[in-house]
Amino acid sequence: MDQTHRHSTTLGADIRALRRTRGLTLQQMADALGRSVGWLSQVERDKSDPGIDDLRAIASVLDVSISTLFSNAPSPAHETGRIVRSEARRAIGPGEEGLREELLSPDLTDDFEMVHSTFLPGASLPAPVQRPTQEVGYVISGKLDIEIGGHLFHLEPGDSFRIKGEPFRWMNPYETPAIAVWVIAPPVY
Known part of the structure; x- marks a missing residue:
């Protein structure tokens, strides 16, 4: 059924x-x-x-x-809470210009959330933010610069990072989008 x-x-x-x-x-x-x-x-x-x-x-x-x-599409009952299809990801985040975020986790009820982030060329977070979270990210494609605790890091595909309640900001001064997956605990969105 x-x-x-x-x-x-x-x-x-x-x-x-x-x-x-x-x-x-x-x-x-x-x-x-x-x-x-x-x-x-x-x-x-x-x-x-x-x-x-x-x-x-x-x-x-x-x-x-x-x-x-909101979710983008209904899912079969047996998948709800277990599977998130690419076309059914929920847009999340505060909506900074140049950043698109989608929830990869089925919902926000776990101790963490998993987020797919696309950083458009030329986009940046203008000022550092600090959250009471632990975050780990993995760059899938493109290049991304991230400042964590006042230190600037240049990331490429395959690189990962961790933020533990420190101020951070990101920027993509490059000509192609950067795509990363983030795990954030506890969920903030």
Whole structure:
């Protein structure tokens, strides 16, 4: 039996995981949304489907793009939570210009997330960012420069890196896109 399974069955779990990662209680998030704890609890348990305005508010409180809360395509029920097809990856991330990020993990409920990042030619993160995470990346193609803790590194295909709560920034001053896979713990998107 090949039933499709809409992303909405993992939407609640993703919202719960993001809320917990940000250290918010149900009450704190419900207050920030102007909603009841019961309503938010039902959303997190997939008992209630939030409207688009609610999703915008949830994304704002969680400091993620609204696209983070959507998948691109439904998947067969037996694949949900296990398999992510290339055409069904969710766009994630804050949306810096010149960076496209897609979630490779089935959802955000694990202790880590896996992200496919494409850094367009000439793109850069203008200022260093620092997150309370551990991150490991692997460059698949292209070249990428990354500054970690004030040290600049030039990466090529096959190179990998680790960031442990240090300030970092990336730049692609080259003529071709750079593609990398990142593992981030705990999930931030």
